[in-house]
Amino acid sequence: MAEPHITPPRLTLRGITKIYPGCVANDSIDLNIEPAEIHALLGENGAGKSTLMKVIYGLVRPDQGEVLWDGLPIDIKDPAHARKLGIGMVFQHFSLFETLTVTENIALALGDEAGDLESLAERIRDVSQKYGMALNPDREVHTLSVGERQRVEIVRCLVQPIKLLILDEPTSVLTPQEVETLFVTLRQLAREGCSILFISHKLNEVRALCHKATILRAGKVSGECLPEQESSESIARMMVGDETAISTDYPKVDGKAPFLQVRGLTRTSEDPFGVDLQGISFDVRCGEILGIAGVAGNGQEELLGALSGEDQVENHDAIHFPEGPVGNFSPRERRAAGMAFVPEERLGRGAVPDMSLKDNALLTGFLSGLVSRGLIAHGKTRHFAEQIIERYRVKTPSSETHAASLSGGNLQKFIIGREIMQNPRLLIAAHPTWGVDIGAATAIHKALIELRDKGAAILVVSEDIDELFQISDRIGALCHGRLSPIKPTPETSINEVGRWMAGEFQSPAA
């Protein structure tokens, strides 16, 4: 790094262009990565980050442009070729085989260099020890946690000589502690001379970790910067452009009469690894957003299941709408009574991956006049879907596009839009902006605030404490199936809620 003119850049991209039918994914992109540099590639969903990565890893052939490796022009034919050059990639959706062991997974990727499994297992142990990533080579992958699976992917890159490591949104699946450990490993790697391309849209992390950043917008390079010298706002501005609002302070309000009343909700989880709910009581008032914080796995799933109606509670009186107890209502009956629900998993529960957006719109919209006498009103349904797409700026070719082919942020906008367009009196949203970029997150927050101001009661369960402080009018936290006191947001602090999340509170009398 000290003598950039003597050492050529590790990787240089010149004018990379990739055109898909109907969209220009990469439009003459230039990129330079030096040896030992941690380089951030930033951009919103659909900005072209993934395509560019795939070009570097040999999964996609660019239509135009030139790739230089250590200063020499090269045509990366396929991932095997990329690996031979010393390029490793950690995928966002892990490319692991669940029924195989860690060693077998790594052997598959290495090809003929893998050698016999015994000695490979030894190498895996060495590498995982050296970089502080505990890993048992003999475990089958389906028994591993998400964080451990990511380690498998990283170790898989490190057991062979590596010069450039590409990580696609590696932190979106990790707890804050795991993120910290990962960063230690990455810094160590960079010190040893490995270049790292870090794809993310979490600006704080990029500023904490990366030496340089290249920002993409709509397939083009919209800026380059030294992240340490920039503020999160200024980087975000380069990502989203001038038109999009980034984040706003929303005025806090006091709710009116309670809509949802939960009293002494106690439930034993059916899942052996689940969390039992213990005497949970709270109100969600009309015209307010109640935020419930907490680290995942502290009873959120159980609470959401009981509220959505997917799981019935024995004590029907534990959950009240203004019309009366609804604890024995099915999800459909609760929806008919004015509730809308946005589940945590977008694909599989929020939307059916292999169905079109139009059909997905029908899935919860069927109560608002899209079905007449048992027949689907296709025209109306399409119109409804197109309204959602237009109003919530869902980026999609058409309402016939499959849900699975939308990016996370776009699909989430669609799902939330679908629920809000039905004018619910109560909206329950689980992790509404999980894995969503700034532009989409801001749009989702605005939509929630708008709905609140129309008088709906909103409950947001989220792990993102910053988000909750931004949009909630009152806030509480779940820990081990118990609910902390609930306070108006202006009267509490991130520190206090953080202590609640760790369980430091007296349970309010039920």
Next chain:
Amino acid sequence: MDIDLLSNILYAMVRTGTPLLLVALGELVCEKSGVLNLGQEGMLLMGAVVGFIAALMSGSLLLGFLLAIAAGMIMSLLFGFIALGLNANQVATGLALTIFGTGLSAFIGAGFVGKPIDGLEPIALPLLSDIPLLGKMLFSQDLVVYLSFFLFAAVYWFFRSSRPGLVVKAVGENPHAANAIGLPVMRTRYLAVMFGGAMAGLAGGYLSIAYTPLWAENMSAGRGWIALALVVFASWKVERVLLGAWLFGLASILHLVFQGLGFSISPNLLATLPYAATVVVLVLLSRNQIRARLLAPMSLGKPFHATS
């Protein structure tokens, strides 16, 4: 029941189970790569008719077997081209292949029905075949049966300790991940399908050249379907395929045994046993959802588009 009868039952069980074992081993490899080929019955019949005609006209049983294998492979390539190359629905393509093979084999074999050939003779291995009870079952068989033992061991070793076996499993579990790390998904699947075709062809040849050395229309009598059920019955484990093939073989000769003992049970009823057993196994397997998910190749039957 005296020991001679028992020894004869075991002998017939292995003999009857051999075509099932061959087809099921081929289909197992195919399914492990994520491809469901329901065309086994069609490939089996094509192998049978081509093998029989070749053996009859040339007088060479070896040529008969080789061409039977070739016929099965050509049929499987047809399946591969449609289901893998053109990404058509695997279930529909497989069914079509069975219907096509049944019809085509009847057409080709029309002039050869009832003609006799000298079939493959058993070879009793010295000493070994004298072992009481098991000697006849394991060591007085014909060459194809011995070959089936070898192929079983080879497939077992293939999945247990070979790298290509690992690649097949990986491709069948998650073709997208396999593609992402640079494994040749399409080539692997084509080869697996062709292996399945070769095994079905060999099994067909065995039926018409060794088991009942003659050609009759539709002579496979549903063995292709039993073999498909067998793979599920074996929950995609190689060693259970062997066990299942022999068990199913036993089931299909049971009515003869019962006759010999003086009972009379409808052979049609007994013929349902393999399917009933498969249903029972499926129910047992799916009691534990996580285990059920881990047993079957995860992307079985799903087409793979190499998107990029």
